[in-house]
Amino acid sequence: MSDRVTLRIAPGAGGVSIWSEDLFAEPGAPRLRDFIARAFSVDDVAAVDIRSAEAFGRIRYAPAAAPESVWRRIAQALRPSQPRDLESAAAFERQSDPLDASNLYLDHPGRWPLRVSRIGGALSTWRLRRERDGALRLAHPALRNRRDLSHRLEERIIAILGVDDVRSRAFSSDLLLRFDPKTLPLERLVRELERAWPALIEGEDQPPSVKRLYAAGSLLTLAAVAQFAVPALRPVAVGAVVVYAAPNVAKAARQLRHGHIGLPALYSFGLGLMLLSGLPLTGTIMAALMQLWPYLTHRTIVNRQRRLFAAHRKRPVWARAPGGDGEVEVHVDDLKAGDEIVVRAGETAPVDGVAVSGLAFVADGLGRPASPLHDVGPGDPIYAGAVVRDGELTIRVERTGEATAAAHVGRILPHAAFRNLPSLYEAERVANRNARPALALAALNLMTVRAPRFSQAVIRPDYVTAPRLSAQLSALYDLADGLRQGVLFRKLAALDALSDIDVVVLDDGAGLERRTLEVDQVALLWGSAEDAIAHVAAAFAADGSARGRAIARVAAQGAATGRHVHGLRRSAGAVWFRDEAEREILVASTAYLARHGVSLPPKLERLATAQAADGTPPAILFRDGAPYGVVTFRGSGEPEARAVLTALRRRDPKIRFVHVSSRRTAAARAAAEAVGIEFAFGGLDARGKVAILRSLGRRAVWVGDGAAPDAAEVMAASDVSVSVAGFGNAPDDLADVALLRGELAGLTTLGELAQAHRARLRGDYRTVYAANLLGVAGAFLANFGSLQAGLLSNLGSGVVFARHVKRLNSLIAAIEAQRERLAG
The missing domain is CATH 2.70.150.10 (Calcium-transporting ATPase, cytoplasmic transduction domain A)
Structure with a gap:
């Protein structure tokens, strides 16, 4: 396999050791892959170890193998050509075909010692530690003490269809996997683990940082030992707290130079009170809690998003x-x-x-x-x-x-905590505003009574942690709940901004002229129209389609409602069930009839081949195997936008609607009047639409086709842009919010999400401030110290956190139940 003679081979009882610069010095070289594939063509070869730094490889035998026999077969397999004599050729053919080694990732930048082995019918650099039905425990030296690699690996592997759960442990380099072998055979899973390595090594996603949490926990331990067990350590503990708080002190100094007083000044004042008392325990408890809540929030987002967005x-x-x-x-x-x-x-x-x-x-x-x-x-x-x-x-x-x-x-969709949320900035602003009166009250008390206890209790409540976690977890909930209803927040900041919108500007792409689907004709060979309507309504009742809504409206107007059906089942192009008279009903499509070679009487054939202008197919009815009717549809109802705009006005009577269009002014005004829009401007290009948006002088949301080439400039001029381009255009859609179902009706869902988000944040603020004010009142009325006040404040944070976790878990249960129903 090489022209060079610098080769040393040492057969042994458990394997063959080989030293070769040509083979092993370049881990990703084709000659090494060929060597590995040929080695594993021998059934008794269990593994190949590679240490590229030493240009060393070792072929390991299976424990029960006879070394001399295995070595002869390995030597034969490693020859560059097949044997010439017939007897040797027959023996060569009896060996296993070489396994594919092209997928192996051999050139890890850390140059870890690698071991290639068989896992199922594939080769892998992962080491199999345990295998049982649908569960694997693997290990790889590259994962050791690499939390970033473990985190990226989990995120990538859980996204593979057929993988049910994945957990990695960086300290032991383990990977625990549960998968469905029917959906994802073991060999394919192993190949995907190998293919994942370049993305893992080059990726930038990071797990939640634990450095400050560990630092605060270490300070807490040191302070507790110093205060209760080893008093001599108290100066050390106080000094450690000063070092830990130094960045806050520096930030407070910078703010004071610019005339600002906020949270850093409040924390620095608390540090001074701690130095006066010489008792660092309470401060370290609060510091540890302030690091614990963000960590728990981040971990909650990381863990919950995997289930929320799995589909x-x-x-x-x-x-x-x-x-x-x-x-x-x-x-x-x-x-x-x-x-x-x-x-x-x-x-x-x-x-x-x-x-x-x-x-x-x-x-x-x-x-x-x-x-x-x-x-x-x-x-x-x-x-x-x-x-x-x-x-x-x-x-x-x-x-x-x-x-x-x-x-x-x-x-x-996010993998970790959010950034650039207006509600996060609002939490910081409100907390900094509250820091000033708290600091003033604490300073006044200290100058008056010269006792730090009350002052410490006044500044101890935490005004920022709970609002921060509320903003993060609430945003995750609304993002997932919106996605479940077909609303994708491409920019989560829109969730906060939508609560303050005054004007909705609807562009040409908003689909103002799209009309609701209506029942067109009910053609029957025999039977009643009420029965036909009832049968079609029963077939489409659960799917939520436009045909289902159209037939339901007709059924609600007559005697076709309340019919009992049972045994409903659905297949490609057809729905079967039994009606109240135990007759077998089939509601089929023309595609189903064509696929099964079913013909219709001439009276029904003409209608059965007709479709609505938007391509909506008719419903063809059979009773006990005989065709008896056809129900057709057409888009001739009222404009869909009218009901949507009416619902939006009902929620917010102050909101105004404007239509901007590149069509003639008369056509634009006619379209606007048909759906109840007050103002319409026609004959506009992209710059003209931007000028209209800017002239409104209000907070505006733009609605249109976010994938249209000329929409980018108009979207940039709006406070929030909403696209109705639909799911299929998502890769080209640049709007802040995408209505994935392509229906303007998604605007009502969007409004409900924004309203619920704002109400949830306000409720959390009330909880936090009630707990904080109770702690301050306790200092006045019950002689609370800083520990009691701080714990009450953190109790409020805990209530907010628990409430969000419960809400997220309920949403996960609903999403997974819906997913199971869809999967059948």
Whole structure:
């Protein structure tokens, strides 16, 4: 395998040691991968150890192997060509085929000693410590004492479809995995672990920092020992507290030079009181608590977001591509636009594309405006993450990997604590404002009575920690709850800004002229129209589609409501159930009939092939196997925007609506009047729309198509931009908020989210201030010291934290229950 002769080989009882610069000095070289693959073609080879720094490798035998026999087979396998004589050739053919070593990640920058071994039917640098049904315990030396690598590994692996749970332990370099072998076979999982290494090493995501928490905990221990056990350590403890607080003192000094008094001055004053008393324990308890709450908040966000956003991040890692001799499995990253793949019942679409053949009933919570449960047939779009519940599709690939809409949404969703939230800045501002009277009262008391106890109690309440964690956890809840309802906050700052909006500016892309779907015709061979309406309403009752809403409105007007049906089941293109008379009812689509070769009587055939202008298919009715009717639909109802704007006005009577358009002024005004908009401006280009926005002189939200090329400048001029471009356009959408279902009705959901967010923050402020004021009142009325006042304040923080955790857990339960229902 090498032209060089600088090679030393030492066979032994447990393996063969090899020293070679050519083989081992360059870990990622093709010759080393070829060497590893050839070595593992011998069944008795258990592992290959590599120490590139020493240009050393060792082929390990299985414990029960006969060394001489194994060595001969290894030597034969490592030869660059097959043996020439027939007997040796036959023996060579009986050996296992070389395993694929191309996927191994061998060039770790730390040059750790690596061990390549078999895990299932794949080679890996991970070391298998335990395996049982659906559970693995692996180890890798690269993880040792690397919390950053462990954190990034967890985030990446949990996103693989089929991985149920993952936990890493940096101190022992362990990785604990639970996975579904039916969805993700062991060999594929092992290959993904190898493919993950470049992203882990080059990534920037970091776990929550524990340095200041550990420092505060160490100070607390030192102060407790000094105050209660070893008084001689008290000066050391006081000095350590001074060093710990030095950054606050420096910040307070800088603020005072500019005439500002805030939290740093308050903390510095508390440090001075501690120096007067010489008792650092209370201060270190409070310091430890002030570090504990942010850490718990960060950990809560990191842990909860994995479950809240699992459905949006899970990605299949393989696909089935049709080939000349059948189907072949390919990695999703190897697919490109124009390729075709096959997705069957129980599988998840790994790409964005268009169905070219087949018919399927899919569950897709975000990928379609009509309903999360819908049929997909030739010509229909399908998005990565959609689960095929019944049927089969051949899909032409349009976007793969990180280019899919689901991947784009997943990148926006947070992995850790938030930054740049207006509510966080507001928490800082309010806390700094409150620091001034507290500091003044404490200083006045100290000058009057010259006893620090009351002054310490007055400055001890924590006005900033609980509002900070409230802003963070509330934002996480609203982001997840909004996503569940089809609202994606691309910029979370919009959540706070929406509470102060005065004007809603609707652009051309807002879809003002889109009308609600209505029932068009009910054509019957026999039976009653009431029965037909009731049967279609029962079939579409649970999917929330536009057809379901249209038929429900008609059913509510007559005698078609309240009909009892049972045994409802759904497949690709069809819904079956039994009505109150125990008749079997089938509500089918034309695609279902075409797939199964079912023909209709001429009277129904014409209507069955008709579709609404927006492509809404008709519903074809069968009773006990015989066709008896067709129900068609058309988009002829009132404009959808009218009901949305009415609901927004009802919530906030002061809000105003403006329509800006590139069409003629008359057309713009007609569209605006049809939905109840007061002001309309036509004949505008992008600059003209920007001028209108700026001339309003109010806080404005822009609504339109955030993926349109000419929308960027207009969106930048608004306080908040909201897009109705829909989920499929998410990769190109630049709006602050995206209504993923592409419906203007999402504006009402958006308003409700903003309103609930503001109310939640106010409730948390009331809790915190009640606890803080109780602590100050206790100092006046019950002679509270700083410890009692501080603990009361932290009790308020604990109540706020527990309330948010409970709320998040309830949301997680609801999301997971909904996911199970969609998965069937």
